[in-house]
Amino acid sequence: MEYTCILVTKPIDGVGVIQINRPAVLNALNLQTMTEIVAALGEFDADTTVRCIVLYGNEKAFAAGADIKEMTGADTVEMMKRDQFAKWEKIRTTKKPIIAAVSGFALGGGCELAMLCDMIVASDTAKFGQPEINIGVMPGAGGTQRLTRAVGKALAMEIALTGRMISAQEALSAGLVNRVVPTNVFFEEALALAKEVASKAPIATMLVKEAVLKSFSSTLEGGLEFERKNFYMLFSTEDQKEGMEAFVEKRKPNWKGR
Numbered sequence: 412m413e414y415t416c417i418l419v420t421k422p423i424d425g426v427g428v429i430q431i432n433r434p435a436v437l438n439a440l441n442l443q444t445m446t447e448i449v450a451a452l453g454e455f456d457a458d459t460t461v462r463c464i465v466l467y468g469n470e471k472a473f474a475a476g477a478d479i480k481e482m483t484g485a486d487t488v489e490m491m492k493r494d495q496f497a498k499w500e501k502i503r504t505t506k507k508p509i510i511a512a513v514s515g516f517a518l519g520g521g522c523e524l525a526m527l528c529d530m531i532v533a534s535d536t537a538k539f540g541q542p543e544i545n546i547g548v549m550p551g552a553g554g555t556q557r558l559t560r561a562v563g564k565a566l567a568m569e570i571a572l573t574g575r576m577i578s579a580q581e582a583l584s585a586g587l588v589n590r591v592v593p594t595n596v597f598f599e600e601a602l603a604l605a606k607e608v609a610s611k612a613p614i615a616t617m618l619v620k621e622a623v624l625k626s627f628s629s630t631l632e633g634g635l636e637f638e639r640k641n642f643y644m645l646f647s648t649e650d651q652k653e654g655m656e657a658f659v660e661k662r663k664p665n666w667k668g669r
């Protein structure tokens with residue numbers, strides 16, 4: 412697929428990189444951009460040389476939300492027909508871990524996109540928010556649900572009801588992001604974290620992601636059962652034998668992804 416709204420970097424050290432590239436509109440997420448992000452994630456998911464993915468924008472904006480100009484004239488039926496949710500659903504089911512490297516604005520759909528990722532590395536100038544209330548709507552791609560689970564009811568209510576942006580530091584204290592780093596190295600720091608994730612056993616990595624995400628949709632008992640089955644499943648992989656033998660032999664494991 413030819414990409415016009417994103418830049419995709421060939422995997423290096425097991426990490427695939429996607430950059431949202433609409434700087435003139437602060438990386439507003441139009442339908443084409445979402446289609447391309449989903450396609451690139453799908454390609455990386457199918458590529459066995461990719462073990463972790465970094466998604467980022469630029470220093471000024473991760474993404475300032477869905478493209479408002481594209482939605483202005485739409486009615487309910489038109490919005491339903493676009494079926495944007497199907498695209499967001501595909502991002503959610505990406506098997507490999509995705510790290511969002513966020514600098515500048517992560518607003519509305521941009522904040523929701525970052526929260527769909529598995530970890531967030533934020534620059535010290537990052538700003539997170541759900542300002543949809545200021546334009547007469549509300550979060551539509553998980554903002555009321557994922558934000559609440561991440562930061563708790565009180566702050567999520569405030570962010571979604573007032574449209575106030577929170578700083579990177581506030582996002583860190585609230586548990587929305589993993590770390591805050593200087594703006595000039597925000598991408599490199601995310602890449603370093605991604606390389607660390609990519610250096611681990613690939614199948615175990617995917618099953619960890621699956622099990623952690625399961626905790627959002629299951630009871631504790633159901634989640635524990637799911638975790639245990641994933642754990643047992645890993646004992647049928649070559650990497651389990653390799654990992655444990657390497658430990659006993661005091662050497663680095665050589666992962667096969669099998």
Ligand code: DAK
Nearest residue numbers: 436437439475476477478479495496518519520542551552
């Ligand atoms: N859409 C389109 N264009 C945008 C944009 C956006 N969200 N955000 C910024 N831009 C454009 C501006 O129009 C401007 O373009 P020109 O006028 O130069 O042509 C350019 O980017 C620079 O923006 P500003 O001049 O406004 O820059 P400032 O630094 O002064 O302000 C700002 C930055 C981020 C505070 C401001 O641009 C702003 O408030 N932007 C809108 C933020 C926002 O309200 N975001 C939420 C959008 S609603 C769905 C799932 C999700 C969603 C919808 C459906 N389904 C699954 C169905 C999500 C909805 C949303 O995200």
